[in-house]
Each structure stands twice: as C-alpha cells, then as structure tokens.
Amino acid sequence: xxxxxxxxxxxxxxxxxxxxxxxxxxxxxxxxxxxxxxxxxxxxxxxxxxxxxxxxxxxxxxxxxxxxxxxxxxxxxxxxxxxxxxxxxxxxxxxxxxxxxxxxxxxxxxxxxxxxxxxxxxxxxxxxxxxxxxxxxxxxxxxxxxxxxxxxxxxxxxxxxxxxxxxxxxxxxxxxxxxxxxxxxxxxxxxxxxxxxxxxxxxxxxxxxxxxxxxxxxxxxxxxxxxxxxxxxxxxxxxxx
Amino acid sequence: xxxxxxxxxxxxxxxxxxxxxxxxxxxxxxxxxxxxxxxxxxxxxxxxxxxxxxxxxxxxxxxxxxxxxxxxxxxxxxxxxxxxxxxxxxxxxxxxxxxxxxxxxxxxxxxxxxxxxxxxxxxxxxxxxxxxxxxxxxxxxxxxxxxxxxxxxxxxxxxxxxxxxxxxxxxxxxxxxxxxxxxxxxxxxxxxxxxxxxxxxxxxxxxxxxxxxxxxxxxxxxxxxxxxxxxxxxxxxxxxxxxxxxxxxxxxxxxxxxxxxxxxxxxxxxxxxxxxxxxxxxxxxxxxxxxxxxxxxxxxxxxxxxxxxxxxxxxxxxxxxxxxxxxxxxxxxxxxxxxxxxxxxxxxxxxxxxxxxxxxxxxxxxxxxxxxxxxxxxxxxxxxxxxxxxxxxxxxxxxxxx
Numbered sequence: 116x117x118x119x120x121x122x123x124x125x126x127x128x129x130x131x132x133x134x135x136x137x138x139x140x141x142x143x144x145x146x147x148x149x150x151x152x153x154x155x156x157x158x159x160x161x162x163x164x165x166x167x168x169x170x171x172x173x174x175x176x177x178x179x180x181x182x183x184x185x186x187x188x189x190x191x192x193x194x195x196x197x198x199x200x201x202x203x204x205x206x207x208x209x210x211x212x213x214x215x216x217x218x219x220x221x222x223x224x225x226x227x228x229x230x231x232x233x234x235x236x237x238x239x240x241x242x243x244x245x246x247x248x249x250x251x252x253x254x255x256x257x258x259x260x261x262x263x264x265x266x267x268x269x270x271x272x273x274x275x276x277x278x279x280x281x282x283x284x285x286x287x288x289x290x291x292x293x294x295x296x297x298x299x300x301x302x303x304x305x306x307x308x309x310x311x312x313x314x315x316x317x318x319x320x321x322x323x324x325x326x327x328x329x330x331x332x333x334x335x336x337x338x339x340x341x342x343x344x345x346x347x348x349x350x351x352x353x354x355x356x
Numbered sequence: 357x358x359x360x361x362x363x364x365x366x367x368x369x370x371x372x373x374x375x376x377x378x379x380x381x382x383x384x385x386x387x388x389x390x391x392x393x394x395x396x397x398x399x400x401x402x403x404x405x406x407x408x409x410x411x412x413x414x415x416x417x418x419x420x421x422x423x424x425x426x427x428x429x430x431x432x433x434x435x436x437x438x439x440x441x442x443x444x445x446x447x448x449x450x451x452x453x454x455x456x457x458x459x460x461x462x463x464x465x466x467x468x469x470x471x472x473x474x475x476x477x478x479x480x481x482x483x484x485x486x487x488x489x490x491x492x493x494x495x496x497x498x499x500x501x502x503x504x505x506x507x508x509x510x511x512x513x514x515x516x517x518x519x520x521x522x523x524x525x526x527x528x529x530x531x532x533x534x535x536x537x538x539x540x541x542x543x544x545x546x547x548x549x550x551x552x553x554x555x556x557x558x559x560x561x562x563x564x565x566x567x568x569x570x571x572x573x574x575x576x577x578x579x580x581x582x583x584x585x586x587x588x589x590x591x592x593x594x595x596x597x598x599x600x601x602x603x604x605x606x607x608x609x610x611x612x613x614x615x616x617x618x619x620x621x622x623x624x625x626x627x628x629x630x631x632x633x634x635x636x637x638x639x640x641x642x643x644x645x646x647x648x649x650x651x652x653x654x655x656x657x658x659x660x661x662x663x664x665x666x667x668x669x670x671x672x673x674x675x676x677x678x679x680x681x682x683x684x685x686x687x688x689x690x691x692x693x694x695x696x697x698x699x700x701x702x703x704x705x706x707x708x709x710x711x712x713x714x715x716x717x718x719x720x721x722x723x724x725x726x727x728x729x730x731x732x733x734x735x736x737x738x739x740x741x742x743x744x745x746x747x748x749x750x751x752x753x754x755x756x757x758x
Contacts, residue, residue, distance in 0.1 A: 200666060215755070
C-alpha cells in the first residue's frame, strides 16, 4: 500500500457502522477504492447501498469506523472535527443537490464563503474569477432567489472551485434541475475536468448522468459491486450560458 | 475570519430579521436606560442632601444631651476656653420650640429657635434686612424676633417686616431682622423658622427647668477654628463638659461632627444608589434572557446554514464566534442606545417635579461605562450557550436539517 502521488483518493478496507439504538447498521462493509488525479468518476447505487456514506467519508464530513483513507497524500482517517474542517476547506469542493447557498448573501459573497475560513487575501477577485469560469460574471451581485436553479447550481460549482480543491464532490448535482439545466451543469463539470484536470466524483442514481463519467463505481449493500471504465458521453456545448 | 469580518457577518445576519433583532435590542435598551436613570437619580439625591448639609458649614460640632443629662448656657460659654479648648472658635447654643405666630389677621406655625449672637456666624446665616439678635437682647430677655423668609412672606406678604410686631404665645415680639431666603425644599432650612434670644425662648416658651436655675439648651453648635482639628476639638469639648458635669463613667452628652453626619449619610445614600442600580439591573438581566431566547431560535432556524458553513471548512470556533458576535453586537448596540437614552432621560427629568418630589439627577460617565460593560457581559453570557449548541452541530445532520 504505497502512497502514490497520482492517487487523489485511496480508501483501504473502509467500514462504517452506525448505531441506531440497539441495532448496528453496517453502512460500509470494507470498501477499497482508488481514484486517480484528473478522473471523472460516478458513484452509483440504490438507496441504502452506502453511496451517501462513502460520499460523506470522501468529503471528510464523517470518519470511517475502521480502515484507512488517504486524501491527496494525507491520512485523514481519524482526525478531529476541527482538523477535518480544515481538510474540507483546503481539499474538498462540495456541490449539493439543493445548491445550499446562503439566501441572504449575494452570489459573490456565497462563493467567498470557503475563503473566509482559510488563509489568503484577494477574496473578491478570486470569487469573481470562479464565477466567471461558470459564466456568471454578470450575476455576481444577485441573491440566490434572483437566479434560476441552473444558475444557483453554477454558483454552487463556483463556490466549490474557489479554493482549487483536490476533488470536486458533487452529490446529485442535477437532481433538482430540468433537462436543459442538467445538460448545462454536466457540460461545465466535464469542461472543468477536461480543461483544468480537476478530479471529480459525482454521486448519482441517474444512468444518464453517470454516462458522462469515464468511470462508474456501483455500490450495493455497503460494498463495491462493480467498477467500470467507459468512454464518457460528451455533453454538447449549450447554446447560452 | 477576522474580527471585523465576524462583526460584519453578525450585522448582516441580524439585519436579515430586523423586527426580531430590534425587539431583542429593546430589552437591553430599556435595561440600560433604567440602570443609568435610576443611578443618576440616586446620585443626584445624594448630592442634594450632602449639599444642604455642607451649606450648614462643615466646621461645626453638635453637642446634644443624652439620657438624663442637661446642657446649659453655662456649658456653652465654658466651651469657648483658650486653655482647655483652644481649637474651639465659638459656641452657639439653641433652644427649640414650636409656636403659632400671629400678625394682624395672618397666622402661621413655625419652629422658634432661641439663639445667641454667635448663631449667625456658626450657621452661615445672612440677613436680608434689619439686624440679628445682640448680647443685650439675650441679657434682658427682650421680646424681639428675626423671621425666616417664608414665615415673613406668610405674615407680611411682600412688606418689609422690620419694625412690625408678631404675637407668639400671646406676647408681642418686635421684628428686628429678616433672614435671606435659603431656597430649595428639604430639611434644616431656616426659611420656615424664626429666631429669638435664647433666654426669652427659655423663660417664655420652654417648659424645661434646671436644678441650678441655669438656662437649659437643647443643642450647642460649636464652631471649630480649623477643619483639620475636628477630631481634637471633639476631644477638647468633651473634656470640658466632663469636667463641668463631674463625669467619671458614661457621658451624659454626645458630640457629633458635621463631617461624620455627611459620611454616614453618604454611606446610606451610596447603598441606595447601588440598590437602585441592582433593581434596574434585573431589567437588564431580563433583556439578556431575551437575547438568549432570540439566539436559540436563530440557531435552530439556521441549522442548515451552520451545516453549509461547516462543510465549507468552518471550525467550531468560527461558528461559536459568529453567534457570540451576534449576541454581543445586539447587547453592545442596545447598551450604546440605552446609554444615550439614559443620558437624555437624566437631563430631561432633572429638576422636574413629580407630586411633591423634585428629581435631582447627576449623570455620571461611570454609570454609562458600567452599564455598557454589564450589557456587553450579558450579551456574552447569554450568547455563549446558544453559540456552543450551534458549534457542536454535526455537519451531516445540520446539512440534512429541513
């Protein structure tokens, strides 16, 4: 088990046990998974398959019960809450199904949020740059309610990108969007992966979305059922961004 | 996050719910205003009372009989003794009685004080017109009278009473002088008193008699040469009286200094100020509980925001600081507004009369500073619990919260 610089995510025999009163639930029953830098991976599986749990562990929102997790060369398996917060801040960019923007703040300030919890200046410039990347340079002062669902998700992606994370972790990123907006979001994600070489992990239950990934990991009952590399379906460039 | 940024975020969050923030703020504003106003009233009253006493002259000692003891004119004279009591400048005995005064068809009740010529200087009195009681008046038990300003006004309206006659207990007294008005209500004012020779008062008004036939007095005012010698003068005066009264055990008189009266009074009134402050502080506490209530609701409502912030890398401390900052901004904001309002209230009610009570207030920067510090402390104290709750939320649970 040597650490490989090409590997961004290394899970070694990771288990997760939840206690629900008297019952113990084995959400993950020994998962080993390696994701290389620059890969676009989709994690699929029905509810209860453990895909949310593995996403929480990959995103450092939760820690494994046993096993080893190395993220970007750093062993993050058993860190304290505050250390994990620091790792999330530096290495993980989250994109949520429900966007999870703060309603009171402008797009620009929302994107600035991860920068507030880390070091470094030039926050306004950096968040403006991130918003430009997702084509929202002319919407920076809009509040979330003044934006469409697709635009809100693009703000979410800009927020995830602003710290140049090691991985972009998207949880059902198109789950609340119509087909056109979904295409738009997937195009952006694919472009970021192809142009900037960002490692992307998408958790989804939609085969259409998984088809855009170069690798599909299917989970069932807390284990990896299938791990396939495929030729990704390229999203056509949308007319208007 | 920098401090400035934390405060800025707090203000934005509070501004999102202006009515709620305003109401929480109001609790603190009322509390701080109450503390400052009540303490200022307390302080003002203290200053008014000590002012009156100080006006009587701080270089005074009062000698009063105690128990079976009696003081006489002879005692008063003996106190002015360059050998046994060098620090005593003068002594002014007095006899007090209450009588009805009649002039023409007007009459009034007044305190009649029998005095000697020394009384004028000892009690810092000024004459508006006429003369004061002189030694021959005392020696001859003359029926002459000096009127206080209010008494003169009641009996003679605006006329100069000097040369007129006043009946006291059916005897005619010639008015020889009128005292300058001292103004202001309160106790101890001479405006409602009249002065006659001490011997006249003793023989005509006082029922008290002594075994020796000497004139008994109710109080001896002793004027001290130097305020610094006040303790020594108490010793000297006591020594002279013990000798005269042939005392071997317990004194049959007490000597009180004006200074000690003021000190005792200040102690009492300072307690009053603190007490008023504490009562008003309770309303500040209630305001603090209001802040805690608002913050708890706010934490619950913003569980998802807390989850988002934690996912973005906020540490416990960041979340804790954010909510503590909101509570503190509320309480300090309320404190500042309350201090301003308290200052305004203090000035607005100064000198106003409510019923029979005239308010005298004295605003003090210390009160404002104290109220501000206390309100900031209250914000911290009541803000910490909700903030700790917020900071302990697990990011996954918080993100799932609907």
